Amino acid sequence: MLQFENVSFRYAEDDFDMMRNLNFQVEDREFVSIIGASGCGKSTIFRLINGLEKLQQGRILVDGRPVQELKNYSAFMPQKDLLFPWRTIEKNICLPMELAKVPKAEQEKRCKEVLEQVGLSEYAKKYPKDLSGGMKQRVAFARTLLSGADMLLLDEPFSALDYLTRVDMQEWLLHQWEHYHKTILFITHDVEEAIFLSKTIFIIQDRPFSQMERVEVPLSYPRNREDLKRPDIVELKETLIEKLRRSVMNP
Template sequence: MLRFEGVSFRYPEDELGMMEKLSFQVENGELVAIIGASGCGKSTIFRLINGLEKPDEGKILVDERPIETIKNYSAFMPQKDLLFPWRSIEKNVCLPMELAKVSVEEQGRRTEKVLAQVGLLEYAKKFPKDLSGGMKQRAAFARTLLSGADMLLLDEPFSALDYLTRVEMQEWLLQQWVHYHKTILFITHDVEEAIFLAKRVYIIQDSRPFTEMECIEVPLDYPRNREDLKKAEIVELKESLIGKLRRSVSL
């Protein structure tokens, strides 16, 4: 689905590059997490995938095609829901379709279907101020889905939520992934969250510029539940990943 081939990138204002000759790939339909210390380059990877930044060298391919030659291949969900307070939930959710000039009738049909799937149909006429934090993130996810892209880039979308709501949203996200069969890249600082959600975890632990991301397979099948996190091998994996992050911070 996604492949980086020898990608190097440096922000013009920085003396050091962010990454150098980075190569990695994500398979179609995978849920993959990327973890690393603040400022290590996680969000830059997303900006490169979205085409908001251009590599200094190397290639970024989606379905074996350079991203410069294709459109609507990925959709981005940031940390904040970014819902417009003056638009109803249904009007917020259908925004990608408005921009794509989808007919009003089709917008209504798709919006109703996705709001029902994410459990917000009865709130369609409500406004963001009427929703809880978790409900707003579900609305933002629905909007991301209606972009029509097969690859979703989620940048710490649950980080601002309280612990119990975050746990509920993690379980909810897995249900949506199973239902929609999307390829999902998920950035997080939360090691436990990465383990619970992802099939594979990429970890950035080198100092800048980093040249590779270590890939860790999570030894859990789907579906998953919170009890899986208590398994000895998962506890050991969590401590190992935390240790790797601590060492990267000290570099």
């Protein structure tokens, strides 16, 4: 689904590379989390995938084709919901379809379907101010889905939520992933969140980095919170935390 081939990148204001000759790949319909210290380059990976930044060297491929040749191949959901306060929930959700000039009747049909799926049908005519933080993130996710992209880039979408809401949203997101069969790349600082959600975790430990350690999570789907208490999962969590600590202490 996604492949980085010898990708190098640095920001214009820096005199050092953020990443150098980076190679990794993500399989179709895989749920992948990327963890690492603040400023290590996690969000830069998303910006390169989206074409918001231009790599200095290498190639980024989606389904075997360079991203420069593609349109609508990925959709981005940031930490903030970025809903327009003057638009109703249904109008916010329909925005990517409006931009794609989807016929209005089809917009209404798809919007109704996705609102039912995320459990917010009764809020279609409400405004963002009428929703809780968790509800707003569900609306933002619904809007991301209706972009039509098969690859979703989620950049710490739950970090601003309180603990119980974040737990609920994690379980809800897994359900949506299993229903829609999308490929998801998920950035988080929360090791437990990464373990609970992901099939694969990539760890950024170096600066600049030329590789990301790949860790397979030994849990099948569907999952529940009790799985996190398994001795091997507790050990994995401690191992990942220790790797992150070492990367912070040795930048």
